[in-house]
Amino acid sequence: MTPMDSTRNARRARRAAVAVVSAAALVLAGGFAVPSAGEDAAPRAAAARTGVVFRLTFDGRGAVRDGTTFKNAAGKGKVRVRLDSGRFKRVRGKPGKALRYPVAGGYGLLEGPDRKAWDPGRRDFRFGVRVKIAKSQATAHMNAFQKGYHRQAGGQWKLQIDQGLPSCVVRGDIDRILVRSAEPVTDGRWHRLVCWRTSEHGVRLFVDGALVADKDAPTGKVANAAPIRIGAKKLGPGSVDQFHGRVDGPYLFVSSVG
Ligand SMILES: [Ca+2]
Numbered sequence: 602m603t604p605m606d607s608t609r610n611a612r613r614a615r616r617a618a619v620a621v622v623s624a625a626a627l628v629l630a631g632g633f634a635v636p637s638a639g640e641d642a643a644p645r646a647a648a649a650r651t652g653v654v655f656r657l658t659f660d661g662r663g664a665v666r667d668g669t670t671f672k673n674a675a676g677k678g679k680v681r682v683r684l685d686s687g688r689f690k691r692v693r694g695k696p697g698k699a700l701r702y703p704v705a706g707g708y709g710l711l712e713g714p715d716r717k718a719w720d721p722g723r724r725d726f727r728f729g730v731r732v733k734i735a736k737s738q739a740t741a742h743m744n745a746f747q748k749g750y751h752r753q754a755g756g757q758w759k760l761q762i763d764q765g766l767p768s769c770v771v772r773g774d775i776d777r778i779l780v781r782s783a784e785p786v787t788d789g790r791w792h793r794l795v796c797w798r799t800s801e802h803g804v805r806l807f808v809d810g811a812l813v814a815d816k817d818a819p820t821g822k823v824a825n826a827a828p829i830r831i832g833a834k835k836l837g838p839g840s841v842d843q844f845h846g847r848v849d850g851p852y853l854f855v856s857s858v859g
Pocket of ligand 1: 658660696849
């Protein structure tokens with residue numbers, strides 16, 4: 602075998618390996634690649650390249666009170682803690698530290714003012730969060746991560762856990778899609794929830810890397826003037842869909858295509 606043959610063989614082997622990996626990824630999700638487990642933990646240097654435009658880790662130190670801010674680890678902007686009383690607890694996360702919602706008997710959320718980078722428009726995008734919820738903490742309506750309300754001008758994207766069942770809502774200028782898991786995630790263990798909207802495949806919900814619900818229909822442009830919110834649709838009291846449990850690693854990935 603000549604050195605040239607050897608190079609060709611190596612190239613062939615690499616191509617074959619890539620083909621096998623691609624096929625496996627597509628089979629896993631019925632023709633659609635599964636979000637990688639490391640995506641929401643991608644280092645900042647990779648953020649611009651991969652399109653992660655928002656990510657929080659909660660891995661710092663110190664008390665988390667009303668007014669405490671967390672810097673977006675994947676670009677500009679920050680979120681501010683809003684609490685009607687007490688404080689959030691920084692507890693063991695996935696990985697590092699997480700936030701435990703809410704303060705006993707109180708209400709709280711994280712809020713980041715509207716930024717253009719957090720509006721996907723017509724592009725493909727996905728958003729995810731890791732949660733740890735005990736059965737006793739599950740209530741009828743709990744919002745984990747969202748930008749925009751139900752009747753928001755410009756649409757909304759939202760990840761919620763109502764009756765313990767995670768679901769994704771994407772409403773654009775064409776249609777609103779809600780996809781919901783049939784299996785609860787309120788077993789006191791950590792779960793990774795990801796909502797994925799594409800122009801070709803509608804909206805898909807992944808739980809711990811597995812596709813659990815999807816609807817193939819277009820949703821259209823999503824761009825609003827609402828803040829990003831984590832843990833409730835607004836500050837309580839009242840019907841605010843207050844989240845209960847632990848939250849870690851919320852992130853938003855906006856693709857360059859779609
Ligand atoms: Ca963390």
